[in-house]
Amino acid sequence: MNLNRGVFTVSLDFELYWGMRDIVSIEQYKDNLQGVRKAIPEMLQVFSQNDVHVTWAAVGLLFCNDTHDLKQNQPDLLPTYTKAVLSPYKYAEQAGELDSLYHFAPELIDLILQHDGQEVGTHTFSHYYCLEDGQTQAQFEQDIAAAIAIAKRKGITIKSIVFPRNQWNADYFSTLTQLGVQCFRGKESSWMYKAASVDVSQNQFRRAFRLMDAYINLSGQNTYDLNTCVQNAPFNFPSSRYLRPYSAKLAGLEKLRLRRIKKAMDDAAINKRLFHLWWHPHDFGINISKNIDFLSEIITHYQLLTKNYDMVSLNMSELCQMQDA
Template structure:
């Protein structure tokens, strides 16, 4: 375990030094946009939607990913792809072999990946909803894209019935993929602070925390009240909770580094299209404030959020990235993924 931890530290430092090379000390203090994507395909929604009513989004995600990557290359964007480990499996036999070692005893068994196995096909050629190895390889070929983890089985860390020893089995399966991941995004943002020490033991150096507001705190379905949902929706269009950007010295670093979310990139909605400019201005204003104040702004979404209305969502994303390009020229605003942030924090500790 010690050797594994040392490898992760070295990888984090190497990643950051590649990013920060030739920068002055002053530049290191500048703000940045952080992007993370929760790459899960149907494993992230099988307990909420059916293939019949959400399958178009899942298939659309496969078409959206290469276009997102093109935009990232065009604007030199660093991003963390938090990938559900099951997407790596080449076929159902390999998937079953991995899941055999993982116990997922939620009281609500429909949440478990194992509950969905009857809907899983033989391989990626036959089932585009549950396998993603070809897409993962595509992501790896693009510069400045970090491969992170969304756990192996899309494991929910706050649901009733699960315990830390079950989560550890999931982490072990993730390590077996041999990707050397150091960044974790908790599925459904169910951050369990009691599990962070265990994450550290398995080489995880950073996780994406939630916004600092009671409407965004980690929750299970029963706690997701109507008033919270309404306020979160409104917050996408008008400033209710603030900009949610932050200084690095303010983030928690023990036992691993919290790289908090600032904003979920809500997908285009035809019902709310009249409010699209407000949604864009909300994000652009927050980015400007982050750039002016040398703060960090963490934007995230799922590829399947772009699975419908793909071109409208891509156009919206490009307008954001164009604004980041403008801020880069005016304030030297940067682009980072989660491993970059860890590298910067570790570098600052030594200075």
Template sequence: MNGKFVISLDFELHWGIFDVKEVKDYKTNLVNTRDAISKILDLSKAYDVRLTFATVGFLFSKTKEELKKFIPDVKPSYSYRKFDPYRIIDSIGENEDEDPFHYAQNIVKKIASNKNHEIGTHTFCHYYCLAEGQNATEFNADLEAAKNIAKSLNININSIVFPRNQVVESYLKVCANNGITSYRGNENTWVFIPKKMGQLAKALRLLDSYINIFGHHTYSIKELTKTASSCLNIPSSRFLRPYSKKLKVFETFKLRRIKNAMTHAAKNNELYHLWWHPHNFGSDLDKNISTLHSIYKHYKKLHKEYGFESETMTSLTNKVLIKNKMSL
């Protein structure tokens, strides 16, 4: 099997940072997210690149009344109340036109209309699987709600990206029981483990974005095997850091780091999995789209030379499963 190029986007709007920032603190990025998604979709069409949008379930609704219909009876019982998004629902706007930061049904429908792309889940409420107090029963209720609200738009959920990359091994069986066949795992290096949030780990993750400290983070297609819970790990290779004025002198290094790893994956028939949040592009949108354009041009070159192929998380999962069955 040829090398594979997977892109997953954590589509969350304000729900992804509600416990860290208020809308007013991040408004430029949030306002420009819709334009960013439109530009990403246009560029992806031009280069025939497939995308997986891991979408927070709240965003599937167009109104507060509709959102409340899908709220599960069992909610996460976080010990730290700040993590609970349900506490702010009464304070958000009534609909998408009034409040484009907490509803996004129009965008979801736009993405779904392009069959090249996939809509996966980022859980219903941006659920934190490592937070104290919550449990597997509450996580299951959340996934059921995510599936149900997606189904109301005729969208089937088959893949998951865990919020804040908080993968819990025992929860993968819950995912599988809800028809989810793949998830985005973390890079196989200690600094990328979610619990390792110290300053040293953060500094090393940042440095690794510009120079090769921990390797290419590419993965053998042959070794992508299903877990006992029947949920395939499609691990992350690289977070596409947005343009930074403070770090602009290192932009060339960041781009070269990504391209070199993509080339390694293409030559060795391996997986390269790039990810980011659409709202990351909201500030300095043109510069971020220019970076993505350069990545796509390189992908096209690798596709022509080595047969490097763009896949969604689910399309890759289906190919891996078929190949595994054939080898039995």
């Protein structure tokens, strides 16, 4: 890859309640889920005003109009997780008619597509967990095929994937290549970020270290040589930093959180490497103005790095295209 510039990449795990339903109830999380419909237009405005290109990795179920549409588009082969609670299909069957506010968002996908530089990728069809016991590669293949098919209804060709809970499974890469998915978002190299099942990744010890790493440098800058990223298919554009949402309890540490991100961006810009920031749109569903203001500070710093070091913003699909250039 002959880009010879630092790259600022953003990817968003767009999932609504499908990404939270095995963790919290709708009642517990409804403020975030309701607020995301205000937060997304504000995010898009910030991106558009600053020419920031973003990959929106959307759960395929969000493309559905309602519960009937979901059932019409789900794959024949469903995941057989050992832990039944992980299956969204069992949840949907028990719930009956699902509330569109929390489960479906075709109009938001349309809004995203109206903005230049915004790519819609996939977060799998069903928020599929690739490292959980009981599921199989054949089930994963049907899930991704369903995600690709429902995206085509809106004229979208899926090129990028973000694995739910960052459970990427190298054994499944051949399936992605076969179906035309060119790249994925991997994880930071530190032990605290290693891809693992839900039980392992949510271990309190690991979570505590990831929280501290958001404010002080425990795992390094996590920027990447782009030539290394594209050595094997599908290409791996790893995460550099999860943009944690504003927390009133930790408000006194906001300057540290911002400095941690800026330092890594500096490293990428100066050394012509990749910096990859990610979060969930529902993270911004509460404290919207605080989160948008913080994002705006990051984007302002990106603009400074563009001016001083010629840094460029590319979404994941555009990064793949640079390999072909």
